[in-house]
Amino acid sequence: MSWWYFLLLIPFNSVLTFESRVFSGDDLRFEEHKHLVKLKLKMLHKKFPGYCSGSILNNYWVITSAHCFRGSEYQVSIFHQTEEGQRIIAKADPARVNIHPEWKPHDKTMTNRANDLALVKTTHPIMFSDHVQPIKLSMTFPRSRQSGIIAGFGESETDLEPPREGFVEIEPCSFGVPKLLCSTHMVRAGSGDSGGSLMSNGKLVGVTSASCKEVLEPKECTTVYVSVAAHLPWIQEVIMSTK
Numbered sequence: 001m002s003w004w005y006f007l008l009l010i011p012f013n014s015v016l017t018f019e020s021r022v023f024s025g026d027d028l029r030f031e032e033h034k035h036l037v038k039l040k041l042k043m044l045h046k047k048f049p050g051y052c053s054g055s056i057l058n059n060y061w062v063i064t065s066a067h068c069f070r071g072s073e074y075q076v077s078i079f080h081q082t083e084e085g086q087r088i089i090a091k092a093d094p095a096r097v098n099i100h101p102e103w104k105p106h107d108k109t110m111t112n113r114a115n116d117l118a119l120v121k122t123t124h125p126i127m128f129s130d131h132v133q134p135i136k137l138s139m140t141f142p143r144s145r146q147s148g149i150i151a152g153f154g155e156s157e158t159d160l161e162p163p164r165e166g167f168v169e170i171e172p173c174s175f176g177v178p179k180l181l182c183s184t185h186m187v188r189a190g191s192g193d194s195g196g197s198l199m200s201n202g203k204l205v206g207v208t209s210a211s212c213k214e215v216l217e218p219k220e221c222t223t224v225y226v227s228v229a230a231h232l233p234w235i236q237e238v239i240m241s242t243k
Helices: 003-009 229-241
Strands: 036-043 050-056 061-064 074-082 085-092 097-099 118-121 146-152 164-172 180-185 197-200 203-211 221-227
Touching: 036 061, 050 203, 061 203, 118 229, 146 203, 164 197, 180 203, 221 229
Parallel strands: none
Antiparallel strands: 036 050, 036 074, 050 061, 061 118, 074 085, 097 118, 146 164, 146 197, 164 180, 180 221, 197 203, 203 221
């Protein structure tokens, strides 16, 4: 069985566990990632919360991964971090979480993973500052081998608290799903980075969705992202139409 075939068969909860992050990366340059946030999902009937990453789009909207939201009873707290530490900047409830309509929680195919997006509307506006700013969406697909930066929260080799970033080359995915982007590198993402940003030229190009099963091993690993440009009509429709 080839590595790629094996990747296609891995269940979501095997590929992505809620406690990994950008491996072989560096501490975040906060001035470059003012959009990056941490989502804390407190399930009402579970003892421990889940964590994902996300990107601020405007005063009310954060984009992240659909697979972060399991069930319908949870509270969402949104944190931002600077060199001084983390602070909560917004909250949201389940009624304000817009899951991509073609996302199927139990479908393990890469075709379904291409719809792994969610838009979260906050209950109150996010207040912008010198440290907190939205990111622009890329309107076009990246070129093959175009340079990018991935960033997200979670656990690293040193189990540090701050978010991490890493430089990668963006490529089309070999499994032929046009709405997905890939990078294969020592710099790799885990699911604390789920929903985190793939940036290029200062714009959001992709949303982190998955990594290889062997993400904890110090070797090259493929990270999978959902293309933002492929979903612009849906993103714009939700933001414009949801009150």
